Amino acid sequence: MAILPLSLSHSLTSALSATSSGTGRPVARLLHPRVPSRPTVICLTAPPKVPLPIASPASLGDDPSKWDPAECDALLRGGEQVASVLQEMLKLMEDMEMDGSFESLAVELVAQGVIGKRVDEMESGFLMALDYMIQLAEKDSDNERKSLLEVVKQTVLDHLTKKCPPHVQVVGLLCQTEKKDSRHELLRRVAAGGGVFKNDKGLKCQIPGANLNDIANQADDLLELMESRPTIPDRKLLARLVIVREEARNMMGGGLLDERNDRGFTTLPEAEVNFLSKLVALKPGKALERMIKDVMQGKAEGADNIENANAGPDSKLDHLTGISGRGSVTGLKPRPVRPGMFLETVSKVLGGIYANNISGITAQHLEWVHQTTLKILQEMAF
Template identity: 75%
Template sequence: MNMDEASEELAVQLAAQGVIGKRVDEMESGFMMALDYMIQLAERDQDDKRKSLLEVIKETVLSHLTKKCPPHVQVIGLLCRTPEKESRHELLRRVAAGGGVFEGENGTKLHLPGANLNDISNQADDLLETMESRRVVPDRKLLARLVLIREEARNMMGGGILDERNDRGLSTLPESEVNFLTKLVALRPGKTVRSMIKRVMQGEDEGAETSESEDGVVGEKILKGVAGRGSVSGRKPLPVRPGMFLETVSKVLGGIYAGNTSGVTAQHLEWVHQNTLQILQEIAF
């Protein structure tokens, strides 16, 4: 980027901040949806300048809205804009230690609030549950980022994936995730299994979505029992979702370790967990 382009972008950011800062409270809920639609149109038209301008406006709106949120929600917003895994971990460590003012990469001052790791994890999980309970996931990149944030915050709390604070309280495991996991553990860990996981995390194969209006259900969470049991409602189960899939892996792992039967199966599940996180990192940023 040359100096003229850099100056122009700075001018756009300053203008956006000035206008949005005064008007953000008056914006209608549909404004962000309209912005996303316009960004998609600009991308389709290959109009990079228009797309860049719209993204600056969106980023500025999100920044102003984030500042009005509780500390743990602000942190999630920051983590969603942090592509490097190591940088997210450093951010989490500083936030957990009480926050403060730190110097960014470009010499800028970064203000980090203090926040509880459990609050961050639970908030990310709540957002995930809302997104994954829909027939169609509106933003797979955001979904992948939220899964990473939840898992990384949980891991930093000490107990990792087996920490009892991470239990979502599922009485029965979801059928789609269990069936897919059963298929994975029947195969030897390697490229084939990793490819299967990647396709599902991207919304293909077992992760493929159906219409929002299919069988008359819109945004309803459907959890069925393990393999082959009929649904009381008769409705089709949701496809495999990234957050729920990792939740299922953790639940099964916890059961194995509790029974002191760890071995090849546990190692296989840990391999699946690790590779799923790596794949989600590729999808997220």
């Protein structure tokens, strides 16, 4: 039997030691010694509320007393599976002959084989546990363990992606494509029925055929889900989804009045309308661009209302908002300005202007706002 290279064996063993202890559950080290034991016991004894989706691991934070019982339970069950996967990988690699130059390739091949058999049986907390273990590896400055766990995570995501509908797969590919020209080429290939695509890094991949409208709607659904929350944890992902939606819609060629882009709004969102009113009152330039950039980055009118995140949607306004000190029309607290909804509002207003043939300075101003916002989001996204 061949001897596993020392560095690779150490990485696997370290990863396993981060998910196991001498007694008790294999994932006890996920919660100990990093956090106090008392909150951990509380989490374990509390009944879970709802199952968590496997494709969207939650961020637990550093304070275990604030962890949701369902998240704790999912983390433990997912951690047990992570430990089992790593143990099987270690067992397989002990029987392999290889030198140092093939270590990374061997890890990827073994991960593909082990995870391929288990992907349909994975717990909802598998990715959550992996993310938590990667964070621990970063804190320990253990790059080898972190690299190994990231290979496992990427392999799981690849397998899950293959099970998604074609338009969902394409949205994922577009979010990973940095160059605008490459995204446009990818969209053209997809609309033409799919095929082989060479990405920004020079790697070739097989892409499915999909409908551009389905791609735009999928990105829009994800945007609506993210922007409806009190806080946005990942603005980079949000910016990428906005870009994907806008570029897919633009490639459909229907323009602003295309009925396929209609989300069924009867009234425009108050926060976005208020902010847009401020923008059209100012001359286009650096100052206006800075205002838009601040809001897109979650500042000023776009800042998450953290102190009132737990308040209900019917909470009354504490102070007047709007233009020139006017209060809210509805009397309810408006949400912060969100990038996706803001561009949607700009497009709707522009569509109304063009539909009534009253284009002029205002239309040119709004076009400038639209293009400037997309440029800012492109800078944020990649």
